[in-house]
Amino acid sequence: MKVIDRSDFTTLIEALIASDPRDVVGVQEDGEQYVFDRLESADDLALEYDLTALSPKKYVMPQRETLLTYDRDEDDYEMRAEADPTGHVIVGVHPYDLVAIEHLDKIFIETLQDEPYRRKRENSVLIGLTPQNVADTCFAASMGTATVDSGYDLMVTDLGDAFAVDIGTFEGDQLLESVSTRNASAEEIERVAEIEADLEAEFDRELAFPPAELPTLLEASYDDMDFWAEYAEQCLSCGTCNVVCPTCFCFSVDMIRDLDGESGRQERRWDGCLLEDFATVAQGENFREEVAQRHRHRFMRKGWYIYERYGDIACVGCGRCTRHCVADVADPCEVYNELREAHYA
């Protein structure tokens, strides 16, 4: 572990902004919320943040991106798959969001080779940050995502007048070359461990059982339609919980025609399983017609279905869905706790 003085950390960020060919993005205040956005200056960083509106997923899987372009060439069409390689230096990523990106990496790179994702991801650098504040909707400690020991290029912990920096990758190490750092003392390493241990106790929301029990619990409660219907009664099917989720990755593909009629592109855009027509097929049959079915599907997917395929629980406990749900029915911690109560009390 390295230690970097506070002023040198500022110098590092300023140097990246000035000379790294990539955009440097970081957590900033935006009105009443925090967002990841392009940094003009290191002073814009709001490292005391609790939770951003959207996760940094938007840099590796943007809300809209081009998969394919086509151009008419006399009688033929030229069709080209596109994969925007634009990477970012992303500063201030909390552990639960690092876990979410690791999870997406497993699916989009290791398993299913999605080229647009892979290029952006491999060209990006993640500078993680040990949380200094905890959102009231967050239950990361319960999900084992309050702290991490992988998934970052650099991991930064605020020690007051300096930052402890854990180097995760060679590329992270390279970033530190331009500034002066020193090896952390035994006391500083101990201090980081204490900060992480204290952090675990900061969370108001707590899953009442180990997340490893989720697949079994959800499988057992699939047919408890009264439970799901009661929650879904207030659900507006707006899909906000999908949009803000750092592990949701479903999408639709749309044709965008240029006005000349000769060219255009296929774009993928975020889609959400809570939206009414998500599972509708060509001749009108909707395989998840009821809002309760869609509501249930989201929880099943987070805690069971994805586990069956990839071995991960797909909820990192960030609390964004809880915070942004207008009807206040999206809280996974509450839903999972109540399910457990109903089925094993």
Place this chain on the structure above:
Amino acid sequence: MRSQARNRFEHGTNEYQPTEARIVWIDRHTEDDKLFVIDLPDGVSLDHEPGQFVQLFVPGVGEAPFSIASSPTKAGPFELCIRAVGNVTNAIHDLESGDVVGIRGPYGQGFDVEALAGEDLLFIAGGIGLAPLRSVINYALDRPGEFGELTTLYGCTEPAEQLFPDELESWAATDTMDYRETVDEVPEGQEWDGNTGVITSLIPPLEFDPETTVALVCGPPVMYRFVIKALREKGLADDRIYLSLERNMHCGRGLCGHCQLNELYVCLDGPVFHYPTVRDKEEAEV
């Protein structure tokens, strides 16, 4: 004779890159259904398994998944039977022979023809469900001796809805397959002297050995439960039933989520499923 030489159809490194292909023949089957014969570059074959699907990209129109209607035993161009039911498929129906399209795939799990070798095969198709089944029906017809007795049941809402009318006539005439058909009703002005009634009405009169028969079923969502019930009443075990299911694949690669059926992805785990795999899945609706 068909060429035995076959170049494997392969994509570039980006899975979203379609291969430029050309429509070489269009045949109208019904008011809403057309058969599109599609040629890949350099005469290569799609080299698919019966029951797999492709993503068809039409410049300016969009992309949609379609089951391959032709058998891999037929080298050269492959065939898609497309019903005009929405914006994309309506626009596809406006295409002409010679037009360029993009093809991704073949994707998904088809019928495991190696596992079916030696079995008596009972194909049960409803409406547009004949298209995916035709790939494996013709596969079986093209490989005499590889399977046992072949039977095909085909049901449509009305006579004018029948797909592949010429082929149905030859199936009815051949000795190598028992072909039976029915229509739900005969509207005024249409001629029909065959069976009327839903597809399940063809099952009770059948004589087959449930120990040696495997049923392969494809049709509209409402059909599966009734067909399976009728097959069970004939003594057919669940593990001798295969289903091809339709869902709305946007990517074909297990990512977009639209085809998810409980924890399964129809585009990766299907579209052909062994019935016991999906029997207890609520979202399979079977």
